[in-house]
Amino acid sequence: MDEIREGEMAEAQSATQKRQQLSKGMEHLRSVVTVDDLAESAPNTVAETDKASTAFEPVRVLPHRSHDPGNNLKRSDPFQFGSRYLEQGDNIFEFNAWDHVETDDAYKEFMESQYAKQRESPVSEADKIKYNSAPETWWDKFYAVNTSNFFKNRNWLFQEFPVLKEVTQPTAGEKVLLEVGAGAGNTAYPILANNENPTLRIHACDFSKKAVEVIRSNEAYDGKMVRADVWDVAGTGDASLPPGIEAGTVDVILMIFIFSALSPDQWAQAVRNIWTLLKPGGEVFFRDYGRGDLAQVRFRKGRYMGENFYVRGDGTRVYFMAKEELESIWSGDEEFWSQNRQNWRKSQACQEDDGEKDISTEHGEEAKERSEKKDQETMEAMPKFDVLEVGVDNRMLVNRQRKLKMFRCWLQARFRKPKE
Structure with missing residues (x-):
């Protein structure tokens, strides 16, 4: 006994x-x-x-x-x-x-129940404004705490994106590579370490000033072969291009876990800026969070900012995208962009006192016409990239000791600006 x-x-x-x-x-x-x-x-x-x-x-x-x-x-x-x-x-x-x-x-049933619970306890309207008005400040705080120790160097990039091997060859010729959302340099410096092309220029840009400070503090930083600058990919006007880069001069753009940090109402401007920067025939290499990833499912109450859009505990934002959605964004699908604009116009109306509640009045009709005109301009201005590849990386990770299984989902893609 x-x-x-x-x-x-x-x-x-x-x-x-x-x-x-x-x-x-x-x-x-x-x-x-x-x-x-x-x-x-x-x-x-x-x-x-x-x-x-x-x-x-x-x-x-x-x-x-x-x-x-x-x-x-x-x-x-x-x-x-x-x-x-x-x-x-x-x-x-x-x-x-x-x-x-x-x-x-x-x-899948559990996932849907989680999403329902998330929608029931959204972020307050005041907090939505707080997190969306200056998202770079939250990333400043993140990098002030984590510096370069949080993310590991992305040596796997050469496997996922073979073009990096091509542009770093000694005979590749003059090449300009731009990383958008460079963080602490965990992509730029592995590329530099494997580079044999003396005329390769790597631009590492991030909208967090603190992240750029971390990149520049690296002993390998020289400001010539690797240059780091503060730049918001969704910037407008004079801020639509990064410092030191002219329109139509970039060969390769890397967007690794950066698009998810944008709110859906920033996507259009970000895609237009990327189009402006690329040479004809230049390519975008993309990897980010997919719909249904464990990181999305595990969110609890008070983190839901909008459908598939959340704020983390540290104030940084994250969006989880579907394959079809990604293809529509970069191919310039007019129906998608019209719906995207309408959805976010409704979302903004919920946050503003004067929103669209006066739509039956003369003032409301004028506002509606202006909004519809802006919708049309948005669709006409959206570039149409060649969607070369879009893959869904579904993986189950297993922890033997803790007896855990984790379902992860990432999207990976290649987009090309058509040759003239």
Whole structure:
């Protein structure tokens, strides 16, 4: 009896430790991110897990599959996103990550319930104005605290975007590369470290003054081969171009987890500015958060700014985009831009006392006409990029020790300004 009691106590203690391993921000996700202990019952099989896991029957035994070179090949196609497919009978803990994993119906149901709860407790109108009026100040605070230690250097960029190997070759010739939203330089400096092209010029721009200070403080910064400046990609007028760059002179633009920091009413100006900067035939290389990513699902009350748009605890904003939405933005789809403009006009009306509530009056009719005219001008002015590739990187990450699974979703794309 004592042995049984001790065993029960040990199990209870283990369960308590496992429960404590989840952060407060993820506790409400426990039922859909934790994996049943039965998954460890057989070293090369997986029993049925919790309600949000795909039911994997223990039908296949493949010892040491993690050492099979066929499962660890380097990708030749940047948009292939790996070849570790999770199949029936696989041990979910055999790898730290599985590629192309679609969430099951139970998890999708949980996602929708989370979104409903988020909509029920949105950010107040006063706070929306606070976070949207000067978003760069929140990133200043972020980089003041985290400096260059928060993000790891993005050495994976050369795999995802082979053009970086091309422009850094010694015989590539004069090339101008612009990174939008350069942060602490975690993209610019890995490119510089691998560069053999003496005529490559790297411009690292961010709308956070503190981020630019961090880039310039790096010992590799020289202001010539790498130049960092404060610039808002959604700027207008004289601020629509970065310092030191003329219109139509950029070969490659990198936008890595930057578009999501913009509110949807900034997208149009950002895309127009990118178009202006690029040479004919110049390309944009894009990676950002996809719809349904764990980072979106885990948001709780008081963070919802608008559909798929949130504010983090540190005041920085993030938008989660769908593949079709991304394609419409960069292809200049007129129907999309008309709807986008209307949606945000309605959103603004909720924040302003005079909004559109007087639409039946003469003043309201004039305001409506001006707004519709602006809609038409927006659509006519939207550039139409060639959408070369748009990929969805669905991945399931696994933490063996904490018995957690995390569904991540990123979008990756290439857009080109047509040649004249």
